Amino acid sequence: MLAATISACGVAYGDEIKPAAAADVEFYERKIRPLLAAKCYECHAQSAKRREAGLLLDTSAGIRRGGENGPLVDPQKPAGGLLLDVVRYDADIQMPPEGKLSAAEIALLEEWVRRGLPLPADGSSVIRKQGIDFAAGRKHWAFQPLKHCQPPPQSAGTESDNPIDAFLGAKSAEHGLAMSAPADRRTLIRRAAFDLLGLPPTAEEVEAFVADSSPNAYVGLLERLLGSPHYGERWARHWLDLARYADGNKTSLEVRAQAWLYRDWVVRALNEDLPYDEFVRRQLAADFLPELPPSELAALGFLGVSPEYFKELKLSPEMIRTIVADEREERIDALGRTFLGLSLACARCHDHKFDPISAEDYYGLAGVLASTRLTERFVVPEPEVAVVRKAQSELRKLSDEIAKLKKVKLPNPEEKDRLAECERRVRELQESTPHFQDALAHGVDDAALYVEADGPAHTKLVYKPGEPQDLAVQIRGNPEKLGRTVPRRFLTVLSTGEPKPFTRGSGRLELADAIVGQAAPLAARVIVNRVWALHFGRGLVDTTSDFGTQGERPTHSELLDDLAARFVASGWSLKWLHRQIMTSAAYRQASTYDKRAAAVDPDNRLLWRMNRRRLDVEAWRDAMLAAAGKLDLSLGGAPAELYKNDNVRRTLYGRIDRSDPDDVLRLFDFPDPSAHAPSRAPTTSALQQLFVMNGPFMLRRADELANLLTADDSATPETIVRQAYRRVFAREPSATEKRLGVEYLAAELASGKRQAAVARYAQALLGSNELLFVD
């Protein structure tokens, strides 16, 4: 890109320069080159660690061409030009940045310019070829076609016929490691239930599973869990982290749309096992798919809930363009990392420093987003929308008339009647028009956004519906410095041959098709790895949203390839993928620590045991509500604040506001919803434990649990302990646990109120590590 830009905008001032006179060359060598070397080469030489602004001052060609900001001198202004402006600190750019040159040094440069930039004839100095070698870039592992790999033979002694175990076993064997023994059934059902539903199994469910001796017991369990409507809730939340889902975005002022329609769409799509490729297509381009029912337009929330940054239209278009470019960057970042595991936003200001993604690639995609408008959408069929629109139009007229009538100081009877009639009609329209009160979804449609001057000082945003636009490369990310215009198109490195310009509207559907078509190998690897990471606590590729050259390599590349290939062959079925993973011996093994294995593989990258995982805040909160017998499992609908009015719905339904996040969720590592979150970084802090000890939510749950435990007045401490373990951990207490509990209760009951003492006991169980962690 840079090469193209330089030749496009670098006026070829130097091309006509004559060989310099010997005296001029000497002047350059003695005065100018040392000055440039001392003050400029750090950033503007071939040897520079970071070459800034595409400017090379250590070659003749570089000096003659100038950099991204143009040539160094302007033949029209012999005493001025870029070089002199920047060193005089007269321009926006002030060089050198660490301090202005002395007057004497500036005078030398003025003299050099006056002489016409004489240079020695070092024809050998060339600008190193810039730009990306896409052919080499395509060789990166993650971009290779998927291949079914013949699994190695299963390790001796294993009964598994799951290819996952064959791949893992072979690699472990190379290191002298083997899998741990299978987890016991109690551990397994708790693990599976939290993984698939984010809910603890009840004691009855645990007992039934433990007692089920049929060979299909476990498979049956998985089918029951995968068939539960709560499966979609659990996995939707994982997806919403990627989609930076929020219910509120206070910087946009008059938003009536309801983000939860998108959240509920994700839940539904996952429950129905919508093929993942279709899942992607609908989120980017449901409005391009006329065969879909209108309810599917809610899928557009992935783009529709994008953060919007405040745009003060009293400011200049230049400032607003920067904000608009920031918004596009965030959307490209979310899209690139979510679907492709690529950090595309890095290419906004320059070619990606590590990955084969050019700035032109970035602006090819940015054009798609620049042709896409965030909007509110009805999710009912168009004829019904038309009825609502008609009603709205009538309502506006009525409102105007009512306003007028109300201004009349002494209305005559006729006017009074008319006012009453208008008001009656308003009520009628609001109440009887079908879908009038429907929530609108956050969606998108095709409309190009232009940021234009509005008078001498202000700015206006002009949307041109149905008209796509291509963007020019913004040099160094500056919207006022434009390079070549790039057609809307897909990434070069993932295209077969030169990427073809998108032709249908904004190109969103073509983009989605490219992601799950030409880029299917990458897209499949990324989603398979995410699901793997959520089951094992860590991906085969550790950097779940970075499959570029800076990301980690897969620990088991053949396994990832094979699984991804079979996933695509399965019809991109996520439920198929869960079954594959969860029926493996690797998933079913115990999480027991082993000193010898840990010495070989301390990070358990070879999966010689199951990773112990901490529940995320949603599952933890839900589990406490469940233990207290209070969890409301109703599905879907509008969100509500979690900690006001004692909301007992699943945490998924808590209101998420970008500018006013829920303190408790954030305390427990809920990600910032203003950007894509590839993973939750678990932290442990004292402030969290203050919530455990003193938080009203904890106290209330403990109180409710105590009510259940003390419902029978005659319950002995031993009965209470046993009941409590059953409710909180779905198991019997051990002898030690029973003793600790009974001793505690006996002492506390002797000195205080029964209910309060039991509540303190209950809180200790709810706050314990056992509830928070899954073996």
Added chain:
Amino acid sequence: MSQPNSSNIFSRRAAIGRLGGTLGAVGLGSLLAETCAAAPASTSPKVAPRLHFAPRAKRVIHLFMNGGPFQGDFFDPKPGLTKYAGQRPKEVDLRTERATAGLLPSPFKYSPRGQSGVPVSELLPKLGECVDDLCILRSMHSDNPNHGPALYMMNNGTITPKRPCMGSWFLYGLGTENANLPGYVVLCPGRPVRFAELWNSAFLPAEFQGTYINHSNLDPQEMIPFLKNPSVPRGAQRKQLDLMQALNREHLRDRDTDDALESRIKSLESAFRMQTEAAEAFELKNETATTRAAYGTGHFADACLLARRLAERGVRFTQIYYGNGQPWDTHNKHHEQVRNLAKTIDQPIAALLNDLKQRGMLDETLVVWGGEFGRTPVSENGDGRDHNHYGFTMFLAGGGVRGGMTYGETDDFGFRAVQNKVHVHDLHATLLHLLGFDHEKLTYRYSGRDFRLTDVHGRVLKEILA
């Protein structure tokens, strides 16, 4: 889909292993030792880097005049304003948020103060006595004249809310000095505009976010979230915690070795101590009457005194927002409003600086004062001033900066920074430098690249270092 929390895979050892490529064996060892010492009750998935060089400051107190004070009223005298009052020379024809008219002189008189003779206006008589400790940056500038973007810029170095705030970077870099207190505290007697986005850790781990405390009620139990149990007395709570810990140890017995389980057991103990320690830290009643009198009264005075107490106890970054909303946003009746505002900050800031000095803490505590931007020297609405990001004043004190100096200049009317300009990025670079970090090296890998507070900008103001 984000990864679930995993107890054993993000062990410190794993994190260091991942950094291993960039650190030598020696670095690794000392890194491990430092991290363990610094944060015994806290685990993070990525280990913060070591200091890059000897720090001059261990902590920062940021006095944030939210809304934006006018630079010409305090430390940047502009006789030109009076000379050309009401006129609109072409130099001041700069675009701000709203329509402005001619030059509006500042009525407040300046006189040279201290040994250094740096001029300070009559609005700050007591702070003027401390001028020999102040390094006044007259040439600050920022990128955007709206509150939101400018507040983000001052806090996170961009005009959008999606980057970690400077306090999060400080804490990420420095680690906590006192596990029984939050390391990054935000005090405000209300809600500043943009609220929690101003202390968000964004993609840095959540433990590095600011803890917001509304100190309009000075009862420590009311200030700190979940500090007090309304129903369980302390003794009973100790017994309850003993039980929980016994159960946790019983649980751990079969699950040895697990850092995550152990560190949670430790942090429960920290939390128990925090109930006492934080309550004590935030209890202004423990101050003498003399000290209380020195700071004076009012929310801002209380906050300054709280900040000193927190600094003493190892809090790394205390940020005080002057008030609810944006009290310094004087679009109307500017002179009248600023006179009242100045009265409420003059004595408390002077007292804070003197107090820190008396306790021998000023050398290692950096105090920062300023708004998200300044205001226009031209009038708006007749007697108000509009936002101005082209030029404004901030000051630094203590923590390794030179006192009794001014740095940089604005134009003849104080509108635009013209000489030795200091962008917010440069301020950030300098703050990090004073804390012992190379701002180009304090990075965090996210979204495919190493992010830093100063992005691709920032210049350390070497000229102001003591």
